[in-house]
Amino acid sequence: MLVANRGEIAVRIVRACRQEGIEAIVAVSEADQDSLAARLATDVVHIGPASAAHSYLRVVQIVAGALLTRCDAVHPGYGFLSERADLAEACVDNGLIFVGPTAETIRRGGDKVEARRVARAAGVPTGAGSDAVAGADAAFAVADEVGYPILLKAAAGGGGRGMVRVDGPSELAARFGTASSEAAAAFGDGRMYVERYVQNARHVEVQLLGDHHGSLVHLGDRDCSTQRRFQKLVEEAPATVLSADLRQHLADAAIALGRQLNYRGAGTVEFLVDLDRNDFSFLEINTRVQVEHPVTEMVTGVDIVRQQLRIAAGQPLSFVQDDVTISGHAIECRINAESVHDGFRPSPGTITRWDPPTGDHVRVDSHAFVGYEISPYYDSLIAKLIVTGADRAAAIDASLNALDEFVIEGVETTRDLQRAVLAHDDFQNDVINTRWLEKTLLPAVSSTSHERESIDG
């Protein structure tokens, strides 16, 4: 297996390979030659300089690296090339197994306008909004119909990238052109579409697994509503805010969508649950393993990455839907090397102390160690702390203890912010929404929040 990724997910995949008796080779940039994944792997292949654009994002280097090291398969992880249909295609063209769905599925799922069309064909509600709009005039018409505020989204965006909230017509006039040209620059595709902005929303997603033999199951749901600028900070499974009815509707919708795409491998269907209307709408489908997959693993006992490997090898799923049961509650905190009190400015540097928590209900997925240098070239995630409990309250308690135990020195981290989230009454009473962190918590914990410009928007 060629592991075409870095950081904690590369470590996660190498471990899953070892458990499945598969030799893992890790593709490394110059900055990652001594990474934890590289140390754990059978071997490494050097695919270029530190800059991801010249290494992890180059399909040709990944494919050549796999061929040179005589790999049979390529696991793309998340981010980087994981949702690029051309990697899936190049793998197949060169006799390599791509761990993921087909290029066709990735293409249809990744184009947000096409994905909305697929969802409607599967009978899944897509929420008020439009297909791609031809220009600002068409956007005005849709916005008038669904009502402000709206979200203006890039057809090729996703995962919080390429979207902008617009509160009224004059703002739409001012922002449409820039948003479209930024999308063209960032994704090579300037098409935009419009969605109604849900004020009181929860972000809930359903995990899918499909094999080559027509079997498609879901592994329940996750709630990822604790977000800053559409980036998730705390995730949980199951989504306790759902009624039994709504939970079943979401699961059915995810399966219907998966069937429509002939889905195979691991994937996630994301929904927005409107708490005021008690309904839901389709957001997007992610055709890869998700950062927050461990919370689902902890409450179902299913190892999603090992399942990915078995599915890729052509094995049928060893269980059916009725075998999947949810027990207990799991919470994940994404520990990022960022300075919360300085506008979440990234904090690269060398880790001088690293004492992760331990214990029965504690799991830490990380690539960090004492002496590890957090590079400015990649994202700021340094660890995922996953803690389980018999129920949500127990999982919150245990998470708070684990966060207290977690000592990281040398770089600033989001640990204390996550502690503040979990200790807050609103979070404990499960009455938050996707805007809560920014509207309620951050003003309370941080008096200084510098606005910084970002190309991502």
Place this chain on the structure above:
Amino acid sequence: MTSSQDAIKRVVEAFERSDWSEIDVRSGTLRVHLSTGEPSGATAGASTTAPVPSTGATVPDGAADGRVAAHLGVSTIASADTPPIGAHIVGSPSPGIFWRSPQPGSPPFADVGHTIDASATVCIIEVMKLMTHVKAGVSGQVVAVYGENGVAVHKGQVLFAIAPSGSPS
């Protein structure tokens, strides 16, 4: 044929039937560098499989010098490039990657000879996906640019020298 020869053959065959312009991968003592000769002046049509003297570790790859980004903190300014006296110096606000243009392929924000406004962006410093626009700070003419596009720079590293308007140049 040994297994490594076979692996190299597979890479070469993949390259030949693709529209790729360059491959450069290395594992253990094997390195394959193939190029159609279009970019970066690499040897036209050549396929080289040269053993690399040492394995693992940090082997600076001479053949790819222009493209290999310097590691954080090791970029230095050549003494010949000492900023002119009286010039306003723009330094990097943080460690990160130095981007001279808003997107690949587009013209740089600021180049030698450009007259720019104090509020103009002269470059972007990318640190862990966060893009910070660095402003000129003074109005004037760009007299020097230090550092290469896309490479790592350290905090405070000198990036631009600007002769303020009205000052003797």
